[in-house]
Amino acid sequence: MLVRQSSPSQHTTVTIAGVPVGGPSMVVIAGPCAAESETQLRTVAECLTRLDIRLLRAGVYKPRTSPYSFQGLQDEGLQLLHDIKRAYGLGIVSEVMSVAHLERACEVFDCFQVGSRNMQNFELLKALGQVRKPVLLKRGLAATIEELLGAAEYILAGGNQQVILCERGIRSFDPATRNVLDLGAVALLKRLTHLPVIVDPSHATGRRELVIPAARAAVAVGADGLIVECHPVPQQSVSDAAQALSLDELEQLVRETARVAQAVGRQLPCPVERAA
Amino acid sequence: MLVRQSSPSQHTTVTIAGVPVGGPSMVVIAGPCAAESETQLRTVAECLTRLDIRLLRAGVYKPRTSPYSFQGLQDEGLQLLHDIKRAYGLGIVSEVMSVAHLERACEVFDCFQVGSRNMQNFELLKALGQVRKPVLLKRGLAATIEELLGAAEYILAGGNQQVILCERGIRSFDPATRNVLDLGAVALLKRLTHLPVIVDPSHATGRRELVIPAARAAVAVGADGLIVECHPVPQQSVSDAAQALSLDELEQLVRETARVAQAVGRQLPCPVERAA
Amino acid sequence: MLVRQSSPSQHTTVTIAGVPVGGPSMVVIAGPCAAESETQLRTVAECLTRLDIRLLRAGVYKPRTSPYSFQGLQDEGLQLLHDIKRAYGLGIVSEVMSVAHLERACEVFDCFQVGSRNMQNFELLKALGQVRKPVLLKRGLAATIEELLGAAEYILAGGNQQVILCERGIRSFDPATRNVLDLGAVALLKRLTHLPVIVDPSHATGRRELVIPAARAAVAVGADGLIVECHPVPQQSVSDAAQALSLDELEQLVRETARVAQAVGRQLPCPVERAA
């Protein structure tokens, strides 16, 4: 399989809008669950810029359990992201749910995210094998490591080598947290595949107060980066309000994970830390 | 929500190629995991006809963990199913994995199956809301009942009321069986929704010797029908060989479930039983 | 291993107070979650007698998540069960949680139940290997089939062959039902072990309205019997109120499962059915 390491030292670096993922530096991707308004995105973008975070996440196509829940701003959201990208020079990481989205989003997104529910949407994976952009592939809610690697293989087999894997919590019996962050899987993946592996501590825990500790743990276990939800006013987030960090908390996350990154021999390009 | 019962007596009957699902009679849908050859399909079709089973399942688009596994006969398989349908007058129930499949398969399939991995492929569900054919929606590997109902709601909200739900086993910690058949969910669904609910005992157990007992239990709990994998020579099945029934075993399943159906006040149109 | 079948036809019958479990007849064990009062037990005992159910379940030692919840009537409950047993001639099936309980309860209980939480309390299992009374061993909340068989082996290895296994639902990700009834496990156990296997549809579903369908399914899959919670006034049950059947519902359960038992070639000694 193409996803497997040929040797323990084989590590692929995937570059999103000039930002390397999988190299010596830790990467942080941050932003709101959903793009909501120009004001929201600008406030977040300014914060990211200040924290030296260069990749923005923000959904415009939202997979929702109910058809009556907010489905994302879609075309309007694409336009907003287009403008933000131009204004702030941020790379855009955002979810696509079908081949149709992919075509539309190609000019705006710098990295196509495949969500948990679509991890085995093989037709979408095959289409992503044909594009020449990075893909962030999230592990399914009950996907085994072998299934995650199999899903990535669909993209690599199509000719696209730029795949980043993402652990975002799996389903368990305990309602205390939204999901269970499986960091053993991250450690294992780093030994099985040469692809970068990042962690989403926001969906993994589903609770704001647990996101920073989970992020520290992810860095300590050896993850190549983090994708985190934040919002100017978390309580007003149209979706996933309970897990979004405030922008102050995002800064705290960057500071705390930077220290852990150093302790495990990784760098986190972080002006906050540099100044400290 | 449109999927919810307005009263305990509200039960929708969905008709596939003239066969009612959700009415007083139990329905059996049977056939191989994948369409493999004309000979294979003819042998199965003759058996179904003899057992008075009028709905054939057979995959031509196969979702597989690895991109290097057999992906189904695709266009060639469509042609085979088209010929079999004409020759034997069977209704065809078969999986679609993308909107593109849907367009191609529309003339051959009498019921579009959405597999577990695509239960929350919302773009596919929205497209299926626009067609005027029955949809068999399988529960995801780790989908809650609320998520299954939400997925069905996407189709109903689009205007297509012909949805059949299918319990096919969920993921658990025990490797002893492939999945865990969740019949409590079936009993619960029959109290929450007016839609028909059928059971797939083949994927739920993954072991040939457990399929018939599981099928009996499904009928006893109140399921409206069964979808079962069988093969002329199970050991030679290109996929899911361990769980395919032989044609003799399929006959035994029909005989045994017919008795249970009668015991719970359901009918199973079964010449074997009638003759006994 | 002593628990394994030497041949597919090897089936052990365990006799509790004269009632065979594992033979041609289905057995029903019924009663309240906890012994609460003489009036409660007499009302239940009279109902059981009328329904020809000869085994009463009623806890006097209750395993509870919180130390501040009702822990059972203990010694007082033992006395109540002793009196009921003498008055109605019922066999008593009740839980023991430690070797100390075992010594006290020996004169009153006809079958020692080991609860899910104690399935791998190996010291208790070893002690039960030394007694000469039947043991009802419930599957742990997340126990594999191999672990359940291993636990039973502890008892058999000690010299006590009178072990009945009980599937009572396993933990899953879906809060819709209390647990997930794993009937595939029952079908599998009947092929792996010669020991009788019964089902607890009350704990498996945790919802009164699902208990009867689940019981029907259990009989259909091939279980040797049922253990069911009932209460004269379910809403007033000190524990597990949501899953206790009323006595009328218990009668309905007996009637409906009797029909299924007949359909699968089993008998249920049931005057209600005989009279019908």
Added chain:
Amino acid sequence: MLVRQSSPSQHTTVTIAGVPVGGPSMVVIAGPCAAESETQLRTVAECLTRLDIRLLRAGVYKPRTSPYSFQGLQDEGLQLLHDIKRAYGLGIVSEVMSVAHLERACEVFDCFQVGSRNMQNFELLKALGQVRKPVLLKRGLAATIEELLGAAEYILAGGNQQVILCERGIRSFDPATRNVLDLGAVALLKRLTHLPVIVDPSHATGRRELVIPAARAAVAVGADGLIVECHPVPQQSVSDAAQALSLDELEQLVRETARVAQAVGRQLPCPVERAA
């Protein structure tokens, strides 16, 4: 409940043989799965002494799935631990499976471990509420956080406040690792209870090569310590051979976790690090 924090700053320190658990320093408890021989224990004890680890784990009563597996050296093991303790001045942390063990082991063990399988052995918990020694309570394989806290409450309610909680991995659907290390639970527990919380990365992953990364993550998330399996010759371990670290690997674990501990503001008394 006594286990709950009265304020976010309430943190209980439990002292085992003079070693504080829950204070500013991280604690490491290490040793073989089972006490096997004097030579084995001496080799381990010398290594621990060198690494400034002052608490030895080593089982003499072993809970095993099969009654035919090695059950621990029992009385002979107690004697071995007694001698090691005297010779090296190490504190002993070891499992008890019944009240009877407790009485025997009281003179040798400095901390009674309750294993996962006995987390809800309430009679054992009640007995441990009466002793005046620390208790290490491991989370059950499928125990919710509320159930773990309820189990601890049994001990506290009995009058023993010296309880340490331990996350050791929960059951999941993926056979890739033995269990799933639930570090979100650790972060949550630190916000719910004043009791110390440690992590067992050995059972959580079940694979030697994942133990050190998992240990780093546990420290980063905020755990108060680690309990780790090691063996002079891991391949020869009578139980859990796949997850035991070599003594060199144990040294590496101490070194790597010490750095992470510093990064999160914790100390790890570690001569290796001090010398570096």
